[in-house]
Amino acid sequence: MDIADLDxxxxxxxxxxxEFIGKIDEKFSGDTIKxxxxxxxxxxxxxxxxxxxGRAIHDTLKNMQADEEDQE
Numbered sequence: 790m791d792i793a794d795l796d797x798x799x800x801x802x803x804x805x806x807x808e809f810i811g812k813i814d815e816k817f818s819g820d821t822i823k824x825x826x827x828x829x830x831x832x833x834x835x836x837x838x839x840x841x842x843g844r845a846i847h848d849t850l851k852n853m854q855a856d857e858e859d860q861e
Contacts, residue, residue: 790842793808793842800837800838800839801836801837801842802835802837803822803835807819807822807823807826810825829841829842829845
């Protein structure tokens with residue numbers, strides 16, 4: 790979480806999320822990142838909690854693993 794929570798607030802706002810995603814992959818547009826952020830922000834408060842962020846990372850890794858297994 791600390792890698793994305795740049796201001797140390799304990800949550801990740803859209804600006805921090807955009808910066809985090811930009812470090813991982815520069816090809817995503819701002820609109821796409823905003824859509825992803827909003828889909829992860831389960832309670833709609835404009836910030837990602839540790840739980841929301843953790844679930845998103847977990848789900849992404851799980852999907853990546855399933856994709857790799859499908860390719861074998």
